[in-house]
Amino acid sequence: MIPAFNKIYIILGKHDNENLEWVLRTLSFLYSYVNLTSNIYLVSENLPDSMPQVERIQKNINEFLSENLFARLYVHIVHPTPQPAMNGITLCYQYLKQSTDKFDQEGYIHQELPRLISLPVLVPDDECKPTQLIDLLNVLKNSFLLPSLYLNKDTLNLAKDEKLLSLTDKVYYGIGNSRKMTDVVYNLFCQDIIDDSLDKLENNDLSMTDPCPDSLIISAQNCNVYSCMEAFLKNESLAKIYGIHSLEELLAHYYKQDKSKRDCLGCREKVIGSSVDLPKSLDTNQKTGALLYHFGMLRQESEDDFQAVKNFKQSLELSPIEETDPIYFRLGLGYTKIGQYDQALKAFNSVELGYQGQYFFHFYKGLCYFETGDYVTALEEFSKALQSETQHDDRIRILIYMGTCFNNLGNYEQAVGELEKAKETAGHVKEIYNTLGFSYFMIKDYDKSIENLKMAVEIDPFSAIDYASLGSNYREKGDLNTAIGMYEKALALDPGMTSVRENLERLKKL
Amino acid sequence: MNVLLIEINPFVQETTPISLGYIASFLKSKGFGVKILSIGQNTSLSRSAFHEIIHSFKPALVGFSAYQRIMLYIIGLAKFIKSIDNNIKIAIGGPQATFMPSAAFAELPDVDYICRSPGEITLLGIAQAIENGTPFLNLSGVSYKDDNDAVLDTPELEGYTDLDRYPSAYLNDVFDYSRMREAIMLTSRGCPHHCIYCYTPHAFKHKISYHSVERVIEEIRWIRKKGIKSLWFADPNISYKPSRLIEILDGILQEGIETEIWLQTRVDLVTPELLKKMKRAGVKTIAFGLESASERVLSRLGKHITLDKVAEAIRLAQKHGIEVELFTIYGLPYETFEDAVKTLEFVKKNKVKIMGNTNSQQLQIYFGTHMARHYEDYNIRPLNNNRPAYLSIGSQYETDHIGRNELHQIQQLWQANSIDGGKRIVS
Numbered sequence: 001m002i003p004a005f006n007k008i009y010i011i012l013g014k015h016d017n018e019n020l021e022w023v024l025r026t027l028s029f030l031y032s033y034v035n036l037t038s039n040i041y042l043v044s045e046n047l048p049d050s051m052p053q054v055e056r057i058q059k060n061i062n063e064f065l066s067e068n069l070f071a072r073l074y075v076h077i078v079h080p081t082p083q084p085a086m087n088g089i090t091l092c093y094q095y096l097k098q099s100t101d102k103f104d105q106e107g108y109i110h111q112e113l114p115r116l117i118s119l120p121v122l123v124p125d126d127e128c129k130p131t132q133l134i135d136l137l138n139v140l141k142n143s144f145l146l147p148s149l150y151l152n153k154d155t156l157n158l159a160k161d162e163k164l165l166s167l168t169d170k171v172y173y174g175i176g177n178s179r180k181m182t183d184v185v186y187n188l189f190c191q192d193i194i195d196d197s198l199d200k201l202e203n204n205d206l207s208m209t210d211p212c213p214d215s216l217i218i219s220a221q222n223c224n225v226y227s228c229m230e231a232f233l234k235n236e237s238l239a240k241i242y243g244i245h246s247l248e249e250l251l252a253h254y255y256k257q258d259k260s261k262r263d264c265l266g267c268r269e270k271v272i273g274s275s276v277d278l279p280k281s282l283d284t285n286q287k288t289g290a291l292l293y294h295f296g297m298l299r300q301e302s303e304d305d306f307q308a309v310k311n312f313k314q315s316l317e318l319s320p321i322e323e324t325d326p327i328y329f330r331l332g333l334g335y336t337k338i339g340q341y342d343q344a345l346k347a348f349n350s351v352e353l354g355y356q357g358q359y360f361f362h363f364y365k366g367l368c369y370f371e372t373g374d375y376v377t378a379l380e381e382f383s384k385a386l387q388s389e390t391q392h393d394d395r396i397r398i399l400i401y402m403g404t405c406f407n408n409l410g411n412y413e414q415a416v417g418e419l420e421k422a423k424e425t426a427g428h429v430k431e432i433y434n435t436l437g438f439s440y441f442m443i444k445d446y447d448k449s450i451e452n453l454k455m456a457v458e459i460d461p462f463s464a465i466d467y468a469s470l471g472s473n474y475r476e477k478g479d480l481n482t483a484i485g486m487y488e489k490a491l492a493l494d495p496g497m498t499s500v501r502e503n504l505e506r507l508k509k510l
Numbered sequence: 511m512n513v514l515l516i517e518i519n520p521f522v523q524e525t526t527p528i529s530l531g532y533i534a535s536f537l538k539s540k541g542f543g544v545k546i547l548s549i550g551q552n553t554s555l556s557r558s559a560f561h562e563i564i565h566s567f568k569p570a571l572v573g574f575s576a577y578q579r580i581m582l583y584i585i586g587l588a589k590f591i592k593s594i595d596n597n598i599k600i601a602i603g604g605p606q607a608t609f610m611p612s613a614a615f616a617e618l619p620d621v622d623y624i625c626r627s628p629g630e631i632t633l634l635g636i637a638q639a640i641e642n643g644t645p646f647l648n649l650s651g652v653s654y655k656d657d658n659d660a661v662l663d664t665p666e667l668e669g670y671t672d673l674d675r676y677p678s679a680y681l682n683d684v685f686d687y688s689r690m691r692e693a694i695m696l697t698s699r700g701c702p703h704h705c706i707y708c709y710t711p712h713a714f715k716h717k718i719s720y721h722s723v724e725r726v727i728e729e730i731r732w733i734r735k736k737g738i739k740s741l742w743f744a745d746p747n748i749s750y751k752p753s754r755l756i757e758i759l760d761g762i763l764q765e766g767i768e769t770e771i772w773l774q775t776r777v778d779l780v781t782p783e784l785l786k787k788m789k790r791a792g793v794k795t796i797a798f799g800l801e802s803a804s805e806r807v808l809s810r811l812g813k814h815i816t817l818d819k820v821a822e823a824i825r826l827a828q829k830h831g832i833e834v835e836l837f838t839i840y841g842l843p844y845e846t847f848e849d850a851v852k853t854l855e856f857v858k859k860n861k862v863k864i865m866g867n868t869n870s871q872q873l874q875i876y877f878g879t880h881m882a883r884h885y886e887d888y889n890i891r892p893l894n895n896n897r898p899a900y901l902s903i904g905s906q907y908e909t910d911h912i913g914r915n916e917l918h919q920i921q922q923l924w925q926a927n928s929i930d931g932g933k934r935i936v937s
Contacts, residue, residue: 069587
């Protein structure tokens with residue numbers, strides 16, 4: 001497979017000719033591997049200081065686009081906007097605008113969006129006043145540059161200024177209050193992961209375990225390439241992972257190795273989970289709820305029920321009330337799987353009418369009541385489950401649980417009734433025979449008990465407990481030699497059965 | 511011999527290229543190896559990956575669907591293809607090509623053929639000529655630039671009137687269903703009307719040709735079997751023969767096929783009974799052409815509908831629980847700023863959601879339309895007379911009644927009233 005990157009983040013450092021040449025070489029190589037429509041982020045701590053680098057990169061981009069008329073690039077220029085630097089920043093954009101005029105003209109002639117679009121992403125500090133930004137935004141808008149704002153905890157109040165927002169194409173929200181450019185990039189990257197995940201959900205493309213949008217992070221500070229943000233934060237560059245420095249070989253290796261093989265679902269969960277409190281429209285909130293539900297399902301499929309429960313709980317907080325039934329059900333299921341039966345029952349009991357009458361719903365509720373020792377309510381739920389059409393194997397499981405409930409309540413006759421029904425339906429299932437063996441033993445029908453227990457050991461010749469039960473039946477029937485033989489078999493299989501050892505010793509003394 | 515067919519539109523998500531599907535299926539039935547490449551905004555495809563496709567598939571002919579807005583991208587890809595193998599022939603077809611002046615060859619250095627007649631048979635002729643080693647001999651339905659750069663126009667070709675003679679793109683599995691979200695169907699081609707802004711009537715000589723109902727149902731059955739529920743009927747007027755549409759809807763109902771359907775038709779071609787049946791058969795959205803809510807403007811478009819009729823059709827469709835979309839255009843001949851505002855008000859008054867296809871668009875003066883041939887008669891002034899010959903006037907014009915700034919204002923007005931910010935699906 002040949003890679004096609006969608007986004008490339010370039011983190012600019014202090015001007016260094018050697019590093020810049022490396023970035024330009026790397027970019028020139030990567031142009032062959034970017035999507036026909038793709039994005040480049042130029043991230044700078046100080047735009048006026050970075051202009052020599054930005055200019056060279058811009059020239060490099062222009063050359064690529066002039067040679068390849070089928071390619072489109074969005075160039076996002078990400079930088080802080082300290083008040084003293086505003087004039088300098090305005091001049092930078094005036095220069096950049098001139099250098100992209102050719103593409104605007106081409107777009108005009110072809111009556112379409114230009115193939116090169118510059119998108120400033122302004123990162124104001126907490127002292128920045130809306131009026132200070134409005135001047136810059138006006139300059140940008142008048143030059144057909146569509147500015148975005150990056151706001152975090154400290155600058156969130158700027159989002160309240162309607163005039164400011166009317167001049168802004170998009171607002172990115174960052175977690176926390178750091179304005180360090182690496183943190184800003186991390187949050188932009190997170191936004192991409194969220195958008196990508198929501199897109200996948202909307203388009204029924206549910207491959208959430210795949211790596212996030214094909215992206216690369218290039219550090220001009222240390223001349224390294226990273227496959228994703230997680231790798232960047234851990235300083236695990238591709239060269240470090242594969243021990244190769246040629247970019248061509250690196251990319252080939254990277255794809256051959258099935259990309260980074262990271263916990264991509266985990267990363268998506270982390271990002272979506274941490275974005276829950278960021279300002280969002282109601283619609284996006286609800287979609288995020290649906291996404292977390294989907295993550296929960298994926299976790300449940302892979303039997304990671306602790307994480308599934310976490311996802312379902314977050315999903316409930318964001319989802320509209322009319323969509324909570326399946327979430328509560330899945331949450332109940334998750335709690336059941338991790339043995340938190342009280343919590344599971346709480347979740348199941350929050351499910352509205354939609355699930356009433358569905359056999360699996362009543363089965364799991366019954367199971368929780370069974371595990372918490374409330375056999376009477378468990379039996380009620382199991383009976384409800386049997387009133388609906390059930391799958392064959394599930395029907396047998398329900399009957400066995402019902403038999404066990406009756407046994408635990410001391411109602412052995414009814415236990416026999418349910419278990420005989422199960423036997424009729426299922427045939428060779430060990431659990432039916434040994435539970436029946438117990439029921440018959442308790443009502444002193446030793447022959448029937450022996451008959452069933454023999455079937456149990458025929459199915460599982462290594463079942464120590466069933467040999468022990470056989471021993472007790474023979475003992476009660478007065479066939480002490482056979483009883484001793486059975487107890488010995490049980491102990492041979494499981495020497496730790498102390499009650500069996502005591503029974504055996506008692507019988508041998510008789 | 512292999513033929514690669516490409517549809518590129520980097521401004522929208524990848525769609526099902528139904529017209530290329532027909533051509534692919536037809537060429538395959540004649541023994542050619544065919545691949546379709548649909549490139550949208552979301553398509554994962556790099557320069558290297560494209561190079562690899564050309565290198566491994568080795569097409570002798572590459573055909574592009576040409577539209578005004580993507581001509582630049584076609585020029586770029588054609589140049590790239592020729593740089594890989596200069597022997598590969600390049601053809602363009604589709605709405606932009608049919609009536610494109612042959613002078614455009616001068617600015618399309620890597621394009622060898624401009625197809626003028628129905629794609630299936632025109633491209634078959636070209637493919638056979640290339641296969642025979644005489645790429646410019648005995649051709650019809652095309653203009654071409656030969657090896658000596660001489661440009662020649664050939665006589666037109668007639669397409670089949672019985673569309674069933676074209677093998678089905680769906681039944682012959684030329685599409686990748688795993689990537690398909692919605693199946694686009696074309697149960698008929700052409701339009702008998704005379705709307706002055708539209709390309710279709712002139713391109714199809716004001717005639718309609720049809721697929722049989724049996725073929726349509728067979729395709730729907732197959733598409734559904736492949737797991738695709740959403741059907742988009744691209745016929746310009748699917749209810750032109752109401753009895754035929756009723757047969758199709760009955761077929762869907764009788765077979766119990768569960769679908770979600772989008773279709774478009776004229777307001778004077780729907781009745782309460784038809785709408786009721788549409789709803790039962792799964793029609794979720796119906797799109798009508800309103801164009802303008804100024805009676806004065808509307809009466810000069812050759813559309814022959816009234817605003818009362820439009821309002822009635824909307825009300826009926828809504829009553830039957832069918833979502834309505836209205837196609838509207840601003841910047842029409844004789845239209846003033848106030849007329850254009852009336853259209854927006856009409857849409858709002860009739861409770862049609864302003865989103866998707868209901869987002870209005872400026873009149874596009876395309877090659878082949880009555881407007882393109884007679885724009886001066888309508889006092890339309892192109893803003894850029896130096897545009898390349900492969901581009902029509904498009905949206906770069908002013909009229910006696912409306913200026914460039916006012917057109918921009920109307921666009922902003924629609925955007926401000928739009929639920930989705932003005933993202934239109936059909937152009």
